[in-house]
Amino acid sequence: MVSLLDIIGPVMVGPSSSHTAGACRLGLLARGLVGGTPQTALLELHGSFARTGEGHGTDKALVAGLLGFRPDDERIRTALEIADGEGLEYHFEKTTIGEESHPNTVRMTVARGPRRSVMIGSSIGAGRVLVTEIDGYPVDITGNFYSIVILAEDIKGSIARVTRILSDRDINIATLKLTRKQRGGDAFIVIECDDNPGEDVRDEIRALAWVRWAMRLDKVSGG
């Protein structure tokens, strides 16, 4: 749902809401998938991101997001230099992800310690973003909510167990989506929450025997 504050906002460092602010938000979401600043990042730019990204500071903004900077942080201007100091090794490539992909799309392969994740996301206008794929699973994450992302064995009652943890902590669920590549394969669960689930919630979910990994993504858009 479009919010007034998506339209009158974000407050951001210029020059382009889709190429700078949206790119920064996609970087923030990818950062969340590995739980902090990645050590390595391969950033594959598609469409307009590839063609005009450099002049718009898309490279700086994506890296700034990976470093945890928000779109209004003036350090975006020097993010590439800061990344060198923070031990983030980044690499940019131009690619074609798919004919049907939004013109401003990036595939980010990020790694931190043993965690590695591949995220495809688009900047869809006015700084709004949409993550469409994580580790090969189709998703639609807007960043308008705090999210919990879980990869788990596809066992009966898994959703009930996870939602119980959230309700015990008084966290309201906005959306919930489960996908899997095939029957009996792993289940990929995305839960968007109205309230901010803390790291303790994530850790409790991680402690479930059948959960392979669980990550918490920040709310990066909206008021």
Next chain:
Amino acid sequence: MYKALAEAISDAEARGVTLSEVALDLESRDQGRSIDEIRGSLRRALDVMRGAVEAGMTGAMRSHSGLVGGDAAKLVHSKAGPLAATPFHDILIRALAVQEVNSAMGVIVAAPTAGGAGVLPAVLTGLAKARGIPDEHVIDALAAAGLIGAVIAERASLSGAEGGCQAETGAAAGMAAGAATEMLGGTPRQAGHATALAMQSTLGLICDPIGGLVELPCVFRNATGSAIALAAIEMALAGIEFAIPVDEVIDVMGQIGREMDVRYKETAGGGLAATPTGRHLAKERLYQLKRA
């Protein structure tokens, strides 16, 4: 948020309130936030907008490539034009100022986008200054502008890469025209006509920035977009109505955007970007950027 401006206008009319009020009510319900909280966020947006206007007027901001900057300051000191010493002149300065700040990677409010960020602050803060309108009413106008922008996002697009410049400075002109019409005492219906009158004149406007940078012609499109908004406000407040309903104008903007060749959608493949001078400037300036 509303899916049609007609729906918001009829809600406002039925309740005898402004578009701003129905916008704030619905936002509060949709997002589960109090109206005070939402107004607080809009207040911050207004403060950032004014900060960008001030920063840009000094003339000290230069874009990375050096293609734009310093023109707002030129206009500040000019008395040569037919609009000198009018609110119109001041609004043009403000639009150039904010967009120069944006091109220089300064802090602005994307409203609706960064490429079209100059129009709304220019029109609203310029008219507020000229008419002595208190900040509370400017904040109301920002809410109304947000509602109009949300409808455009829903029905068409707010992305130059998807819809060309008509979806950025064109949308901004439509938002500013509707919001300012109401801020100056117009009815919700007149605000709808103001939006339609502004957007009809930017239909088909391509996004063709030199080197793909949000600099040239973006800075000037924000000034001329503000001028279009002012013309629309002037006509709408006189009771002039546009025969094609505003939602249909928005729809056709979206359709034109979808049918627009990719060269004209922020890719620097056509329009001014592809002129001999446009190509030459892009090559020269991008080379400098790489060396910097």
